Structure formats: C-alpha cells, structure tokens
Amino acid sequence: MKVCVDYDKCTGLGLCESLAPEFFEVQDDGSLELLQTEGAESQRAELEEAVRACPTEALSLEG
Amino acid sequence: MVQTRPAYDTVSVGSLEFWAKTPEEREERFRILRDERPVSWQRPAEGSMLPQEDGAGFWAVTRHADIQTVSKNPKDFCSGQGVMIEDVPPDILEAASSFLAMDAPRHTQLRKLVSAAFTPKQVKRIDEQIKDQARRITDELIEVGDCDFVDQVARKLPMWTIYEMCGLPAERRSDAAHAADGMVSWSDEDVRQGKEPAELLNDSLITLINIGIDLAEDRRAHPRDDLMTNLVQAEVDGVKLTDEDIAAFFVLLSVAGNDTTRNTITRTLEALTRFPDQRKILQADYEGTIGVAIEEFVRWASPVMTFKRVATRDVELQGQQIREGDWVVMYYASGNRDERAFADPYTFDVRRTPNQHVGFGGGGPHFCMGNVLAKTQLRALFDQLLHRVPDLQGGEPVQVVGNFVDGVKSMPCTLNL
Ligand code: HEM
Ligand code: SF4
Numbered sequence: 144m145k146v147c148v149d150y151d152k153c154t155g156l157g158l159c160e161s162l163a164p165e166f167f168e169v170q171d172d173g174s175l176e177l178l179q180t181e182g183a184e185s186q187r188a189e190l191e192e193a194v195r196a197c198p199t200e201a202l203s204l205e206g
Numbered sequence: 207m208v209q210t211r212p213a214y215d216t217v218s219v220g221s222l223e224f225w226a227k228t229p230e231e232r233e234e235r236f237r238i239l240r241d242e243r244p245v246s247w248q249r250p251a252e253g254s255m256l257p258q259e260d261g262a263g264f265w266a267v268t269r270h271a272d273i274q275t276v277s278k279n280p281k282d283f284c285s286g287q288g289v290m291i292e293d294v295p296p297d298i299l300e301a302a303s304s305f306l307a308m309d310a311p312r313h314t315q316l317r318k319l320v321s322a323a324f325t326p327k328q329v330k331r332i333d334e335q336i337k338d339q340a341r342r343i344t345d346e347l348i349e350v351g352d353c354d355f356v357d358q359v360a361r362k363l364p365m366w367t368i369y370e371m372c373g374l375p376a377e378r379r380s381d382a383a384h385a386a387d388g389m390v391s392w393s394d395e396d397v398r399q400g401k402e403p404a405e406l407l408n409d410s411l412i413t414l415i416n417i418g419i420d421l422a423e424d425r426r427a428h429p430r431d432d433l434m435t436n437l438v439q440a441e442v443d444g445v446k447l448t449d450e451d452i453a454a455f456f457v458l459l460s461v462a463g464n465d466t467t468r469n470t471i472t473r474t475l476e477a478l479t480r481f482p483d484q485r486k487i488l489q490a491d492y493e494g495t496i497g498v499a500i501e502e503f504v505r506w507a508s509p510v511m512t513f514k515r516v517a518t519r520d521v522e523l524q525g526q527q528i529r530e531g532d533w534v535v536m537y538y539a540s541g542n543r544d545e546r547a548f549a550d551p552y553t554f555d556v557r558r559t560p561n562q563h564v565g566f567g568g569g570g571p572h573f574c575m576g577n578v579l580a581k582t583q584l585r586a587l588f589d590q591l592l593h594r595v596p597d598l599q600g601g602e603p604v605q606v607v608g609n610f611v612d613g614v615k616s617m618p619c620t621l622n623l
Contacts, residue, residue, distance in 0.1 A: 154314070154317065154318075154321065154571055154573070155318060155321055155322070155325070156321055156324065156325065156573065156575065156577075156578075157325040157326045157327070157578070158577070158578075160325065160326045160327070161326045161578060164326075168327070169322075169325040169326070169327065170322075171322060172322060173318045173319075173321055173322035173325070195562070198566075198567070198569040198570060198573035199278075199569065199570060199571060199573070200278065200569070
C-alpha cells in the first residue's frame, strides 16, 4: 500500500514518527520527511495506527 | 430574521459553584448533558475578570465526538478571538497566548518555529537529563519523607524541563514558576492572597514577559545552541521575531508546560492509590505497560478542562443553531468520560486500548505541542517513584477553583518505606 501525506495539513509534530519511525521523520526545520512510500501488508496495523494518531488527519493509505 | 435563544440550561457548567466541585461531582452534570443535551446553552461564565462583552452566554460541547468536530474544524470554529471561557483584555490575550490564540496562516508559521524543538527526535536528546532529574527528585523525596506531594515532587520536573529547554538561569526559575501559577489560578482566593483577579493576572504576566525579554536580549548578544537562540535568529517571511513575540512564546510555554504536567502527576498518584491493582500491573512490567498506561494517566487527569472557540459563521451542531460570533466551549474533561468513546469510563485502566482521549485536545492544528515531552516526563518520574517508593500513597487533594486547569494545590503523601 502507498503512504500519503497532505503537507498542507501536517503540523510536523511527529506523532506518526513515535508510532512508525521507519516511515516518518520530522526534520530539524519541522518538516516531515517520508522515509518510505510503500508499506508491506505486515506493516498495515502499524501504519493504520499512525494514520489514526495524526491529530490533523494529514495521513492516508492507498491500496 | 431574529432568532431567539434557547433558555439557559438548568444544568449549569459555567458557575463558580460548579468549578469548586470535585471532578467526580462535576462529572454528574456532564453526564446529564452528554445524554440529554450534548450541546447546551449556558449562562455567561462567572468569576470573570471581564464580563463577556455581549453578555449572551456560551455553548457547552460535552460529547467526545462533537469536541473532535469542533477542534478539527478551525475554519468554522476559530481561536483568534480568544480561547478562554472568560473575556480577557485583548492586549493581555496577545502578550500571553502567542499562537495558542491565533489562526492560520500566522498560527502555522509561528508554531513551526517552536515545534521543531518538540519532535520525538529532539525530545529524545534530553531524555537522559529528564531521567537524571527524576532520579534526583526521588532522592529528595526519600530524604524528606512524608510531605506535600505537589510541592516536593509534582511541580519540580515540569518546571525544570521547560526552563532547561529555554536555558533560563537557575535563580529566576522559581519566580517564573510562581508567576506561571498566577496566570491560570487567578480565580482562586488562596492563590490570589487578597489581589483582584485582573491584578494577579497582570502582575504574573509582567513578571513572565520581563523574564522572556531578558532571555531574548541575552541570546541576541550571546547566541547558544538552544530554543531561545533559534527563536531570536528565526525569520517569518523575511521578518525577525520581536522581543515581544519571543516573550509571548515564553509565557505560553511557561503556562502550558507547567501545571498541566504537574496536575497529571498528582492525579496519577491519587489514581494509583485508589486502584492498587493497577499499580501492581505497572510494577510487574513497567517497560511493557507504561506506553499505553501514560495515555490513561492523561485521560484520567484531564488537567486542561476547557478551551473555547468562536464560531466564524452560523453552523448547526447536534440540532442547535450556533450563530456567528458565539462562544463554543469544548469540555475535554467530559469528553474523556464519554461512555460513547470509552468502555467503563470511570475505571482507571492502565491497559486501556484503544484510548483516543482528548486530554491533549480534540485534534486539529492546535493539538498539544508538548505531548511527547509531557509523556517523557511522566514515564521517567513514575519509573523512579513506583520502583523506589513502591507503597507511596496520596492523601486528600486540595483543589484550585478555576474553569481552565484542574489544579491541585496540595496533596499529602506517605512513603511507607
Ligand atoms: C499532560 C500534560 C499536558 C496536557 C494534558 C496538555 C494539554 C493541552 C491542550 C488540551 C492543548 C490545546 C489543544 C487544542 O486546542 O486543540 C494544549 C496546547 C498546547 N500545549 Fe499542552 N498539555 C500538556 C503539556 C504540555 C507541555 C509539557 C508543553 C510544553 C512545553 C505544552 C505546550 C503546549 C502548547 C505550546 C500548546 C499550544 C499549541 C497551539 O495552539 O498550537 N503542553 N495542551
Ligand atoms: S502526526 Fe500528522 S501532523 Fe504530525 S507529523 Fe505526522 S503527519 Fe504531520
């Protein structure tokens, strides 16, 4: 599945990073970097948790 | 067309009498409202320093799902016209609230400058220092013995952490923390000690602003590798922040970072005393349980009870006609006991999953910036307390009367070592 970030909504706080650090990393300037865009099926639960935790609804999964 | 207002709700959640009640007593009223009138029209809040300008009243939003709707919809429910349940003089609002009381795009720009210091990676950098400090605080507790838990333990770590991040000199920390208390507890007579609410707020604010301005000046002259230096060097659209902007950040951090975490610590000890089986779960496997448990600490404590938004247009919510300009108050403390969102909401359950509490806010752009930092402190402190003072017991808490933060002034504790 594909991981999508809506950068207009993201406030760069990194709740996603604390749940799925292999995918998300907030940089020193506060911007979010997506480390991988493709998630394996075995990582779905972890990614779904990150999507749910994002306070600004900036994350979504496709496929 | 002139619309008439509904009558004021007979179940009041805005009076001083209401705020003087314990959380359990307040919850009796929240429960009625959640079940019967989830969005209710309330009399203007009492005990204000300024009467509400139009004198009308406000909407109380008490269900978990509706709090999220309001919080995640800043276009309809804005922060720029104030976020407290009382009218605060506009100059104070600006000097004290920084981006807490702003909307996009200015909110987004300013918040980004500070939030970069609060990401998981940055907080990890000071994790060891926070643990060290938690160890010292526990050393002192063991040395002193039975005491007031708030003064001896709960207040120390949040204060130390925030002022360490700002690089505030040690000799000014106690003044700053005292003033930060005055900023949130002006309606409590004990804290006021004879002063008028507006006077106490004003004095506290001036103290904090002066400390903030001194810090900013110092870092302009002597740059270091810290948060305050980053702020004096930062630019928004090519314009540097003024000393007043930076002082307002400092005020915001002092207020938001101090008593929120302190009260969570105090209420958590109270809960661990009341629910000994939950304490045992943590003690049996701290590393394995604390991550999930911390969310329950925050849900249970709900130290920030309310935040306000102002409607930017006419909107309907739960069948109520909210008009442009109306005050809409989110009751996080109620949302965190909503049986629609939590099974057995009155049970303190350190293994509760899922736990989508609204203690750090209902989501959206203002979601608590310090949440990772607060959780890091809670983890470090209870690691020490639960292992080194395993039978630590909290006594009867003495509350602050106020409509914003559920403050605990003091709570005796016994070590039983
Ligand atoms: C357990 C402790 C804490 C609780 C329960 C808490 C709760 C909250 C809540 C409810 C909000 C408003 C969210 C909203 O309007 O949607 C907030 C905002 C904020 N918090 Fe916390 N907080 C805590 C600790 C901290 C700490 C340690 C700091 C850091 C220094 C901090 C800094 C902030 C800031 C700067 C904001 C304003 C964010 C904005 O308007 O964009 N908080 N907090
Ligand atoms: S949790 Fe959401 S807002 Fe925060 S950094 Fe991740 S995507 Fe951005």
